[in-house]
Amino acid sequence: MHLSPPVEPMLARSVAALPAAGARPALFEQKADGFRTLVFAGPRPFVQSRRGADLGPAFPELVAAAAAVGVEAVFDAELVVWEEDGLDFPAVQERARRRGSTARRAALERPAHLIVFDVLELSGTVLLDEPLRRRRAALEALFAERRLAAPWALCPQTSDREVALGWLDPIWGAAGIEGLVIKDPESRYRPGERGWLKLRTRITTEGIIGACTGAVTAPRSLLLGRLDAAGRLRLVARSTPLPRKAAAELGAVLRPAGEEHPWWGRTFSAGWGTKEPLVFRPVVPDLVAEVEADTARDLGRHRHPVRYLRLREDMSPGEVRA
Incomplete structure (x- = not known):
């Protein structure tokens, strides 16, 4: 008997921590x-x-x-x-x-x-x-x-x-x-x-909140950016669905943005590897969020959704650079 293609590979399921010692x-x-x-x-x-x-x-x-x-x-x-x-x-x-x-x-x-x-x-x-x-x-x-x-x-x-x-x-x-x-x-x-x-591997990092999915007053997820060398806001990540408490806290401070927003009229994909457009609402990019992410990145963007942790009220958007 010989193996011949295609052969399905064995796979792995994600865990949050190493097995306990012992x-x-x-x-x-x-x-x-x-x-x-x-x-x-x-x-x-x-x-x-x-x-x-x-x-x-x-x-x-x-x-x-x-x-x-x-x-x-x-x-x-x-x-x-x-x-x-x-x-x-x-x-x-x-x-x-x-x-x-x-x-x-x-x-x-x-x-x-x-x-x-x-x-x-x-x-x-x-x-x-x-x-x-x-x-x-x-x-x-x-x-x-x-x-x-x-x-x-x-x-x-x-x-x-x-x-x-x-x-x-x-x-x-x-x-x-x-x-x-x-x-x-x-x-x-x-x-x-x-x-x-x-x-x-998980890291914590920051991103400027540039848009959200869902209503601005009740966001479902966040689109995060960083400023490039020319000061332009570049999309770097999308968050996982927000917990109810975080959505309520963010909904109270996010403000809708108009055509002056750098992402107004832009199209982003709904997910990595798909061309389906994402429906989002630009917000005034004056808030910085701390997020948890893995290390997989493609051309500066996080490949997988990041997890929102908290607002960084001690940081200004000008400090969040690519």
Whole structure:
């Protein structure tokens, strides 16, 4: 029996904190900011997206790398592009749209890498029912025996809770490590199931309240901005739905804005990855909010909704810069 694409990857569900110290044994892995990818290495190489699409035409260098491993294997990995300051998710998105000669040129100019964290098949043996600790041992042995180097990278893994806590430092987030994936070392690989845990690095930051959804007197969520170098208000985040108490407090102080507002007549998408327009109401941008966010950002915008914490009455909008 051999695995053949498409194979559903095993998934993770989000949690708010690490498991308590002294709980059942766990392995912790860094969660890199990229495309989830299954790589079929061997004479018929194939690079599969999380949803089963063929990524090979966009990333020809990874197809070549999969063909050159020297053994048939199926890897679970994160596809990333490394830039000077860290992992660059928008670069992965941009590269995923290229084909033909432009894809080949991009492979030379902005090469992709594979951060591998699991092996599902090796030398004709399907490993789905093997415990994670054995799959990891097989993966480490393969990296050593084949001397796999760029574009291959072995995902850092530890059983040390203190080391894992260090990986949640925002410094790692700035480099493109979104947080941790927490796994049971005895677990089998269950395609399509959320059998792992995912903990994102969280930071607090500020944003200028530039608009809201719902009524200004009873806002449902906030649109937040920061001032660019020219002093223009740039959208950087949208909040999660506001709790009732926060909505009442904000509804008492927000003021509707007119055509003088920099976002008047603008169109924003209702969510990341969709073109559906968001219905919002501009407000006078004179209030600053403190929010909690993860570290995933695209071209300066938070990819995921942020959580409103409180108003920063001690800060003026002029202090909130991009």
